[in-house]
Amino acid sequence: MKFKLLSLSSCLAFALLFVNAAQSAESGQAKDVKDWNKAGGEKTEAMKLTPDRDRGIIVYEVCSACHLLEGWGGKDGTFPQIAGQHKNVLIKQLADIRAKNRDNPTMYPFALDEQILAASGFKHGEINPAQLVADVTAYSAQLPMNPDNGKGTWNELFPEFAQGKKLYEDNCVECHGENGEGNDDKFYPKIQGQHYAYMMRQFEWIRDGKRRNANPEMVEQIKNFSDKDMEMVINYTSRLKVPKKDLAPSVDYVNPDYD
Ligand code: HEC
Ligand code: HEC
Numbered sequence: 001m002k003f004k005l006l007s008l009s010s011c012l013a014f015a016l017l018f019v020n021a022a023q024s025a026e027s028g029q030a031k032d033v034k035d036w037n038k039a040g041g042e043k044t045e046a047m048k049l050t051p052d053r054d055r056g057i058i059v060y061e062v063c064s065a066c067h068l069l070e071g072w073g074g075k076d077g078t079f080p081q082i083a084g085q086h087k088n089v090l091i092k093q094l095a096d097i098r099a100k101n102r103d104n105p106t107m108y109p110f111a112l113d114e115q116i117l118a119a120s121g122f123k124h125g126e127i128n129p130a131q132l133v134a135d136v137t138a139y140s141a142q143l144p145m146n147p148d149n150g151k152g153t154w155n156e157l158f159p160e161f162a163q164g165k166k167l168y169e170d171n172c173v174e175c176h177g178e179n180g181e182g183n184d185d186k187f188y189p190k191i192q193g194q195h196y197a198y199m200m201r202q203f204e205w206i207r208d209g210k211r212r213n214a215n216p217e218m219v220e221q222i223k224n225f226s227d228k229d230m231e232m233v234i235n236y237t238s239r240l241k242v243p244k245k246d247l248a249p250s251v252d253y254v255n256p257d258y259d
Contacts, residue, residue, distance in 0.1 A: 029212045036215050037187055043095040045130040046137070047088060055120055056139030057257050059132050062110055062119045063140070069255040070248065071143040075150030077197025083143035084193065084246050086184035090137035093213075098133075102213040143255070144248035150195035152235025164236030167229055171221050172237070180240040188215075193246075196238035203230055 030036040060071075063082070067073055071083030082090060096102040098111050109115070116132045117124065154160040176182055180192030191199060205211040207222050207230070225233070 046133040049134040051134045051138030056135040059136040072146035080198045082140045084145035087141040096213040147247045151238040164232035167233040192240040193242040
């Protein structure tokens with residue numbers, strides 16, 4: 001009798017496991033924080049490899065078609081700034097896009113092995129593609145940032161600025177830091193200096209479950225944000241100051257590696 005009960009409950013547990021697996025395969029979204037950023041695969045491999053700067057420059061040419069040679073993206077938010085982003089964040093995002101854990105139909109074809117191999121003059125099997133991921137992300141991470149990122153409409157004089165600041169302090173500092181500096185070791189993106197329009201889209205997608213690789217704790221933290229709250233907090237975020245040492249000297253700066 002005891003044995004029967006046991007096998008029944010383990011059957012149930014087994015069935016539940018299947019339902020869970022099917023559900024997360026359907027939405028593709030991690031339910032658990034440990035699944036959001038599981039160790040292993042290309043990400044972990046690329047993090048261990050020593051990047052090569054010259055190869056990074058060559059591979060980055062593919063990326064510059066959209067992210068620009070300076071890595072600055074654009075104020076209209078179509079293309080994010082990737083200059084100055086933390087290396088581990090870039091590795092995770094690129095690996096997620098390549099593995100289709102984050103939908104990016106515009107970029108996906110350019111991020112495939114055949115593109116990054118061809119750009120750097122290798123044939124399949126001649127180099128580990130994770131090495132090229134390490135090279136190109138290390139290169140992007142050290143590019144100086146755009147001194148004139150896209151910002152929301154409310155400057156310090158508006159009450160919406162102050163409300164956004166309060167929302168930021170109560171809900172975001174814990175992960176993205178006081179000044180939006182993020183955390184390389186924890187894969188928390190740097191959001192200071194990022195374009196307002198890009199961040200609005202990502203924030204909305206994260207809140208509404210459309211960005212499948214999002215951190216579940218962030219989703220939980222912002223699920224009750226109204227559209228106005230979102231505008232106010234991202235307005236504030238877009239106005240966080242980037243330390244001078246991380247910025248390019250002027251808006252007219254051109255990347256000297258492509259002279
Ligand atoms: C055809 C245009 C295009 C090309 C080429 C391209 N990207 Fe992108 N990339 C995008 C778009 C569009 C997004 C933002 C997608 C979104 O809104 O979710 C993006 C997002 C990213 C992100 C995520 C940024 C973040 O803040 O989370 C990274 C990292 C990235 N690209 C790296 C690269 C690298 C490295 C290359 C070259 C190997 C590259 N991209 C080539 C269009 C492109
Ligand atoms: C529990 C930690 C956590 C909290 C709290 C949190 N975030 Fe995030 N946020 C993350 C992580 C991790 C990512 C990247 C997720 C991924 O890997 O795709 C992210 C991504 C983002 C992005 C997209 C960045 C990019 O480059 O694409 C924006 C914008 C953002 N967060 C803004 C905010 C704001 C504003 C708040 C507060 C209202 C907030 N976050 C609260 C952890 C957090």
